């Protein structure tokens with residue numbers, strides 16, 4: 001039976017490319033590790049200059065602004081990335097590490113006190129939201145609003161509610177910048193209010209594009225990595241024992257879980273001119289997909305790719321992308337998952353899964369398992 005996380009296996013081996021229909025457009029999905037990597041380096045051919053169109057599905061109906069630095073090429077990419085780097089590097093600061101570790105310990109202890117816990121909405125969403133307040137340097141209470149959004153900033157509502165959700169989200173982001181203007185501090189929003197871009201003050205629309213990505217880029221991706229890892233530990237109790245024996249193993253184990261889960265299946269680029277992509281012709285401004293999840297299962301790079309090897313090394317996975325647009329939130333995602341593993345090793349003997357509803361991304365040419373819609377579990381204490 002084929003692996004539910006890797007529906008691309010056959011096409012990757014046979015052709016290295018899968019043409020797939022997305023919203024009426026035939027998009028070649030690049031599947032092999034080497035080809036995806038090469039494409040990330042060639043931004044003239046595979047451009048990110050396509051506001052609101054790089055994601056699958058596109059977000060043209062739910063937001064008005066371009067996301068920075070994701071949806072731009074150099075030189076704007078270089079400048080906007082550099083501008084926000086100090087905040088995205090905060091998860092490397094000892095005080096931020098200590099806060100996320102304490103949060104993980106607290107949430108695990110709370111879960112242990114309950115007969116059962118729904119790990120998606122009542123654990124992962126809460127954990128991701130509160131951890132993000134430390135990165136953005138805003139009060140933890142602000143996370144209450146973010147928790148109410150559910151698993152995805154836009155998609156966790158029905159089709160009819162999506163546009164309204166987008167409008168509310170934009171209004172909420174504006175209110176954060178307004179509040180920061182009235183009461184400047186050391187937070188992300190005050191910082192962007194004072195930022196300079198292209199030699200002039202950054203506009204509100206540009207700042208909104210940065211903030212939008214800080215929320216949307218790290219939401220379902222982190223939630224799926226957390227729940228995917230908890231689901232894995234539930235099914236493999238010996239894995240928790242293995243990490244507990246030597247917590248230094250947590251770092252490699254998390255990388256392997258990021259690879260195996262591959263929370264972001266793929267992302268788009270556009271070809272500025274008529275282009276032939278592995279035998280598939282792409283019209284000017286037509287989309288191409290860089291399929292991280294397929295690259296992460298490429299048997300040419302990862303021996304036994306469908307198996308989880310918590311000590312896999314080397315592990316050149318591309319769960320966080322590669323090159324120019326390499327995920328800026330990777331330090332935050334790593335801190336969140338490592339802190340959770342640490343807290344579980346300290347407090348939890350095993351995770352008993354009571355009910356699991358796997359989430360599937362369903363497209364014209366594939367169906368891929370990513371995270372869970374619901375994951376009910378009982379955490380059993382070490383004591």
Ligand code: HEM
Nearest residue numbers: 069070217218221222225263320321325327328329332333
């Ligand atoms: C497991 C969690 C995550 C995964 C799998 C993930 C995946 C990715 C990938 C594959 C890219 C590259 C996109 C491209 O090449 O076009 C990316 C970029 C980005 N991600 Fe993440 N991400 C995660 C967490 C986060 C978090 C927590 C944040 C923010 C708090 C974040 C913010 C960003 C930003 C700002 C970029 C754009 C970087 C640039 O364009 O230079 N991500 N992410």
